[in-house]
Amino acid sequence: MPNSIDNKRRxxxxxxxxxxxxxxxxxxPHRLELVDLLTQAPRTVEELAAVAHMSIANTSQHLQRLKQARLVLDEREGVYIRYRLADDAVARLWQELRAVTEQQMAEVRDALDAYRDRRYEFEQISMAELRQRLQNGDVVLIDVRPEVEYAAGHISGALSFPLExxxxxxNSLPPDLPxxxxxxxxxCVLADQALALLTGRGRQVARLEEGVWEWQQAGYVLSD
Amino acid sequence: MPNSIDNKRRxxxxxxxxxxxxxxxxxxPHRLELVDLLTQAPRTVEELAAVAHMSIANTSQHLQRLKQARLVLDEREGVYIRYRLADDAVARLWQELRAVTEQQMAEVRDALDAYRDRRYEFEQISMAELRQRLQNGDVVLIDVRPEVEYAAGHISGALSFPLExxxxxxNSLPPDLPxxxxxxxxxCVLADQALALLTGRGRQVARLEEGVWEWQQAGYVLSD
DNA sequence: TTAGAATTCAAGTATTCTATTGAATAATGT
DNA sequence: ACATTATTCAATAGAATACTTGAATTCTAA
Structure with missing residues (x-):
């Protein structure tokens, strides 16, 4: 019965x-940027449009698309509608997508180096070492993302210093400490820009390449 | 300097x-099926086209697309060209994609139940239990995929019994044992079909839902 | 009822996709 | 060198989709 075979194929x-x-x-690309932003914190359409530099209508369209694919959820909050990632599995998927892309395509390095052109000016610090030095108290950790994102969750012990x-x-930064x-x-370029500002003032600086999500994935502690 | 900002955006x-x-x-969908097949074993264009029921030209096109994205690699082998996944990260990405899809969309269950319509007729066995019973020797494990795939790697202790x-x-199946x-x-429906055949002969049967890749991910042993 | 937020709609443009051809290429065996 | 085979390339056609925008609409809170 070829019919049942066709059926199976279908x-x-x-x-x-x-x-x-x-x-x-x-x-x-726009949708991926939205997903990436939502990895940091839930946001309204207006906010997303502003941060991603897109028109509101367009942002809404893309969000609809993501919602239809069940990658994001929306929730009414008064007059606003706030979007969030549907699930942590979505963050994992996004992370695997980045991992594969980065590994597979050397061009990504170049694009990244172009985007974060001061990247190599700053010392990098690993999550493990940072955690150690935070415990010793011989370092100041600052979160330079917008306050919304800090509020949605940040590395335990970090101070909020939005780049803006x-x-x-x-002056309110504890002096002397790196x-x-x-x-x-x-x-994300925000931290690079912050560090550029700080070295201009003669501070000793380093960058943590990872973000909050990676920190948490690694099993370290967050605060909100 | 608005120019440098535009530049960053670009x-x-x-x-x-x-x-x-x-x-x-x-x-x-076609490309994903190709990726899925390549998860099982490297294959030539011809083989892939046959298994996926696509024209050779079309299969080649899709493979080019995957190759361009660096998800697969090709290697000449005499007169054939054999494709393989570029990296295990690709398999992980594919697995995350399936996980998200399955979790997010209830419709997938329905589609799966339609495709594997005898799914619930057979008892399922977990990887852990199977491993235990293999060690005790009170069960026969058969790999019903085509021989190429068995040859490329199979669960240690499995016999090759291609559905075809x-x-x-x-008769050459050890008698009596489940x-x-x-x-x-x-x-994949192959195992379901095999089990249907076996229950018809009065054998006691069960299905392992996972495949070779998952078995290996779980840290169990393979053979090739 | 009004204002503001978000979505939908309509429209146009652009792009992209798939599946098909037939020719071209590359390796093999004679 | 030649014929053979597997695969890719180039070109095409037509369909289908996608993206963006501005205007209209819905919905909520006050």
Whole structure:
């Protein structure tokens, strides 16, 4: 009965279409940037549009797409609608996608070096070492992401120093101690910019390449 | 200097385009089926086309696409060209994609139940229990995938009983013992079909839902 | 009822995709 | 060198999708 065989084929096709559907949702740079931002903190459409430099209508469209693929959830909050990642599995998927991309394509390095052009000016510090030095108290750790993201969860012991208003608050940084800065992770320039500012003032600095999510994945402690 | 800001934006866009590029490579059902097949064993274009029921030209096109995204590698082998997954990270990515899809979309269950319609007729056995019973020697484990895949690596202790020529070889199965069958993993019908054949002969049977890759991920032993 | 947030709609453009051809390439065996 | 085989390339056609924008609409809170 060739019919039942055709039928089986169709069913298999159907199954694979679901997987492809998620693949499609991940096939647009803007959507990936949205996913990345949502990895840091839940946000409203307005906020996402602002941070990602997109029109609100466009942002909404892309969010709809992600929502349809069940990668994000939305929740009404008064007059706003706040989006969040549907699940930690989505963050893992995004992380695997980055890992594969980075490993497979040397061009990514180049693109990253272009984007984070001061990357190699700063010493890097590992998560393990940072944790050690935090315990010793011989280092200041600052989170330079916007306050929303800090509020949604940050490395335990980190101070919030959003890049945006860092210039005005430089004096409130504990003096003398070396400063470690972190932001969203390896694809984020905020910490680089903060460190540039600080070295200009003669501070000793280092960057933690990882972000909050990686910190938590590694089994270290967060606060919120 | 607004120019340098525009520039940064462009660079960020470039970066995210690389990720999106991999996403695109994963956005077509046929390509995903190819990836899935390559998870089991390296294969030539011809073989892949046959198993996936696609034209050779088309299969080649899709493989080019995957190759361009560096998800697969090709290697000339005499007159054939054999494709393989570029890296185990690709298998992990594929596995995360399936995990998210399955978790996020209830429809996948339905599609799977339609495709594997005899799924619930057979008892399932966990990897841990199977390993135990293999050690006790009170069960026969058969690998019902095509021989190429068995040759590329199989669960240690499994006998090769490709579904295709199973009917003729039924007698060479050790009698009396219960039979456990496995194939490519949870999205593969081969084992179900084999078990249907065996219960028809009055054998006691069970299915291992996982495939070789999952077995190995779990830290168990393979042979090749 | 009004204002603000978010979504939907319509529209247009652009792009991309798949599947197909037939020719070209590369390795093999004679 | 030649014929053979497997695969890729180039070119195409047509369909289908995708992205973005601005205007209209829905929904909520006050």
């Amino acid at each position: 069913q298999k096709e159907t199954l694979y279409q679901f997987f492809a559907h998620i693949g499609k949702a991940l096939s647009n 208003d860092m210039a005005q608050r430089l 400063v470690v800065a972190y932001c969203r992770g390896p694809y | 660079q960020k866009e470039t970066l995210y385009q690389f990720f999106a590029h991999i996403g695109k490579a994963l956005s077509n 020529d199973m009917a003729q070889r039924l 039979v456990v069958a496995y194939c490519r993993g949870p999205y």
